[in-house]
Amino acid sequence: MMKICFAALLLALGGCAKPDGARPKLADAGQPAPELRLPKLLNAPLPSLSGWQDLKGKAVVIEFFATWCEPCLDNIPHFNDLAEKFSGKPVVFISVTDESEADIAAFIKTRRLAGWVAPEAGPEVFKAFRVYGRPHTVLVDRDGKVAAFTTPAQVTAEKIEELLAGREDAALRAGDEAGPDPSLLAEFRIALSSGTPGVRSRHDSFIARALSLRMAFDFILGTADRLDLGPGVGQVLDAAYDIRLMVPNGAEDRKKDLFIKGIDFALGLKVKREVREEEVYVLKTAPGGPRGVRRKKDFSDVSFDGVSLKTAGSSFVVLAYHLRERLGLPVMDETREAGPLEYAFSFETRDPKAMDAQLRRGLGLRLDRVKRRIKVISVRKVKPE
Numbered sequence: 405m406m407k408i409c410f411a412a413l414l415l416a417l418g419g420c421a422k423p424d425g426a427r428p429k430l431a432d433a434g435q436p437a438p439e440l441r442l443p444k445l446l447n448a449p450l451p452s453l454s455g456w457q458d459l460k461g462k463a464v465v466i467e468f469f470a471t472w473c474e475p476c477l478d479n480i481p482h483f484n485d486l487a488e489k490f491s492g493k494p495v496v497f498i499s500v501t502d503e504s505e506a507d508i509a510a511f512i513k514t515r516r517l518a519g520w521v522a523p524e525a526g527p528e529v530f531k532a533f534r535v536y537g538r539p540h541t542v543l544v545d546r547d548g549k550v551a552a553f554t555t556p557a558q559v560t561a562e563k564i565e566e567l568l569a570g571r572e573d574a575a576l577r578a579g580d581e582a583g584p585d586p587s588l589l590a591e592f593r594i595a596l597s598s599g600t601p602g603v604r605s606r607h608d609s610f611i612a613r614a615l616s617l618r619m620a621f622d623f624i625l626g627t628a629d630r631l632d633l634g635p636g637v638g639q640v641l642d643a644a645y646d647i648r649l650m651v652p653n654g655a656e657d658r659k660k661d662l663f664i665k666g667i668d669f670a671l672g673l674k675v676k677r678e679v680r681e682e683e684v685y686v687l688k689t690a691p692g693g694p695r696g697v698r699r700k701k702d703f704s705d706v707s708f709d710g711v712s713l714k715t716a717g718s719s720f721v722v723l724a725y726h727l728r729e730r731l732g733l734p735v736m737d738e739t740r741e742a743g744p745l746e747y748a749f750s751f752e753t754r755d756p757k758a759m760d761a762q763l764r765r766g767l768g769l770r771l772d773r774v775k776r777r778i779k780v781i782s783v784r785k786v787k788p789e
Contacts, residue, residue, distance in 0.1 A: 413578040431533045433552055433602045437544045438532035444505050446512065447560045448520040452483060456548050463495040463567045464544040467556055468535045469513050470501050472710055476539045480515060487518035490564055498523045515608070524707045527722065536619055545570050552602045591665035604783045610649040615646045617641040624649070624663050625677060625781060629734045636785035640671060641783065672786040684734040685726050685756070693768020694739070698746040709744035711751055717744035730754045734778055739769060
């Protein structure tokens, strides 16, 4: 089963490299790709990647993977075949993970990876390329524009040829060319899909193929602190859909409302955005803390192997996210320690009291359960009358 890496992490994890003002912060099909900085490379002619200038004139296939991800491992032979088939051509295959260099170096001694391998990738990369689960593949053409979001199994030799030739996704391009005009009142369409994922998001339109509603929520409604899902909703949200949403110029602020009403009519889902006062955990500095923490001059690498978190220069927001994954409630960083910070923490328990004790011992931090106002998106199935 695919392990999910939710957008909350990707929006929350501060301590990132400074953004390139000429590039967007989030990836959209048909638009210039966000900056790509990878601190370490294996199997590559470069020790690291400082940005797109290192890949000028090359198409790029970026696969976000992990050694604990079974579908990722299943796709390694296919990915290797493509990398070997296009060896010597202007296309680069990069397997990106947040796992440590030591763990990945040991892994590739027993499981060959034909392309470049980028361990210890920072959370800003996962955020920028909208990584919600692994495997997750992003195709970037030779002009540095995002061509598609997909998975390794759906990347064929024909797709790579199209990428090299600079041919855009015809369905998305056609939809874009038939975009909003002054006479348009509104348009919403949704249909089940099994194609290759692709997204084109603009202020007055949203066109997607084979996209889950979880991902569409993030594009259109923005990331919430918590998704509150009713019975049977998860399966509907995780299915793949073709979506077309358009509003006329001057009515961009109504795009979210049209999307919510369309989902209600087509799928029988009631979607509500609200700010609620709910119980959450807050991460605070304990008396005498923090300890076991070093202040750094620059933001730098973050690695996580499923148990141990290590950062050479980040913030406690990274720690708060991983605590949330284990405790099942939002965790807010209220330490007032902006960073960059160097620290390490191993997640030994899921019990809140034991976790609090471990944080006090290891980092001089504490975990409090309190009420806070948070952003919630609730989704319920409409009951038949």
